[in-house]
Amino acid sequence: MSFDNLGLSASLLRAIADQGYTTPSPIQAKAIPLILEGRDVMAAAQTGTGKTAAFTLPLLHRLTDGRAVRPNRCRALVLTPTRELAAQVQGSVRDYGKYDGLTSAVVFGGVKINPQIALMRRGIDVLVATPGRLLDLHGQGFIDFSDVEVLVFDEADRMLDMGFIHDIRRIVKLLPVKRQTLMFSATFSAEITQLAQGYMQNPVKVEVSTPNATADTVTQWVYPVDKKRKPELLSHLVRDNAWNQVLVFTRTKHGANKLSQLLEKDGIRAVAIHGNKSQNARTKALGDFKSGKIQALVATDIAARGLDIEQLPQVVNFDLPNVAEDYVHRIGRTGRAGAAGIAYSLVSADEADYLYGIEKLIRKSLPREEIDGFEPEHAVPQGRPAQQTRPPARRGGAGAPRGQQPARRRRGGNGGRGNVSGSRAPR
Structure with missing residues (x-):
């Protein structure tokens, strides 16, 4: 299978080719068509198998409908447990969305908040964030979640391990009920499954290997x-x-x-x-x-x-x-x-x-x-x-x-x- 068979836009295929990739990984081949259909998806795959692109590519495809972004709002929200992961995900969004004119930003703690406030004033297509700083920005009135169409939990199990469950609950309550929700991780615990049942609508579970397995490489x-x-x-x-x-x-x-x-x-x-x-x-x-x-x-x-x-x-x-x-x-x-x-x-x-x-x-x-x-x-x-x-x-x-x-x-x-x-x- 090639990326041409997955239903992605020509601009995304061009960006993928620029990165030197030709063949989707198993998690990408299974998850991308389901996400493009608008389904809620829980995807588990080993670390290093391309989970970030598995949700980034169809997410960007969905957003290329010409809809305008309003100030202090975003159309897609990606939650991550750590600053490093947030920066990595935003880098992927930037690289794959470069031909579509989509805007993206990353917000996390440990750095000055004013530049992040300036970014949000213009409105953002894809916002990648850690929960704490995201709630800080919302509490100060700089983020409105009413336009969110897609919510992504990246490494949701780690967010629970790090004690973000209360922040996650606060954030989800602020989002529109009608949205697409995606969960991606290398491992899915019983707690994550329970979380998904509360926040997702009839999710499709995608696994490409034995849960919690380590990579053969x-x-x-x-x-x-x-x-x-x-x-x-x-x-x-x-x-x-x-x-x-x-x-x-x-x-x-x-x-x-x-x-x-x-x-x-x-x-x-x-x-x-x-x-x-x-x-x-x-x-x-x-x-x-x-x-x-x-x-x-x-x-x-x-x-x-x-x-x-x-x-x-x-x-x-x-x-x-x-x-x-x-x-x-x-x-x-x-x-x-x-x-x-x-x-x-x-x-x-x-x-x-x-x-x-x-x-x-x-x-x-x-x-x-x-x-x-x-x-x-x-x-x-x-x-x-x-x-x-x-x-x-x-x-x-x-x-x-x-x-x-x-x-x-x-x-x-x-x-x-x-x-x-x-x-x-x-x-």
């Missing part, structure tokens, strides 16, 4: 290690594998700051990104990471949604998340758009329950490998028998032929970046 490994030796092991992996770009996840903001400082002292260019950082600092950190000025970006789960780093070669879970679904989103930062990636988890004995919860969620046991010189004194209990065809070879150990070692042994610095499919689908 991501190879996953667990490295058992004592907690106190995790920083040393991470430095060892970065240097020994000549990693020039690695995204590292910690559980807390303090942990992210501390780890980035330890890496810097060890000669590894690193910076932390989390909710306590100013938006300017977060934007600069991400820009430096993408440009190669920074080797290691150390992040909390705020970065698990919205960081779209093309062909990011590897992700490391320095700490396992205490919410199993966050693991899916973390490792979804690599292996995107058909490219290959590897996710490593440094797991200490006190995280055994978290590991078991993750394996239960994704319905498979993760292969383990002990790194020579870092064997743990406190073993990580095996939650259930590992479903492996062979035991993982201990790195550098006797009797570990090169062909039987993990893929990372053959990757080099930023290896494994190649696209594993013949074409790419837009994100």
Whole structure:
């Protein structure tokens, strides 16, 4: 199938071609026709499979009817949980809508509100927003929701995890009852399904993979290690594998700051990104990471949604998340758009329950490998028998032929970046 078969306008097809995309991903192929029909849609797909374009493209198609936008109003509203994701979505709207003359804007906290007020005074076709700043603007009288035709929840489960449910309820009450509502996420919990029942009209559920599954393009490994030796092991992996770009996840903001400082002292260019950082600092950190000025970006789960780093070669879970679904989103930062990636988890004995919860969620046991010189004194209990065809070879150990070692042994610095499919689908 090509995009020509989906019913999109010629201007959108031109914009898609400009981005170098030819074939829709499975979620795009299934969701776009339903959205064009005007149906409410709940779509679940793995991170990195093109969910943003799956709702952006038909949304823009719907808005190209020549209807004028009134001051302080918008015709489509996209809600996201984080600033980074909001900026990413608005970038997609801008890129795909460039030939249609549609206007878009992004509003979120952490930056001055006056420029956002100025944007809203003119009226906007597509407004992408985080809930808190959106309600601030409405409370001050700068946004009127009466013209909203389409509401999109992007990563709705994360919004619930971050405590936005009350804000979401307040926003939905302000919107027209007659509208199209879309929910897109990598995971759908029981709470999300309940939310959908209250806000959607006979929604069509679209799934292109097993719920909460991880992408086949991501190879996953667990490295058992004592907690106190995790920083040393991470430095060892970065240097020994000549990693020039690695995204590292910690559980807390303090942990992210501390780890980035330890890496810097060890000669590894690193910076932390989390909710306590100013938006300017977060934007600069991400820009430096993408440009190669920074080797290691150390992040909390705020970065698990919205960081779209093309062909990011590897992700490391320095700490396992205490919410199993966050693991899916973390490792979804690599292996995107058909490219290959590897996710490593440094797991200490006190995280055994978290590991078991993750394996239960994704319905498979993760292969383990002990790194020579870092064997743990406190073993990580095996939650259930590992479903492996062979035991993982201990790195550098006797009797570990090169062909039987993990893929990372053959990757080099930023290896494994190649696209594993013949074409790419837009994100």
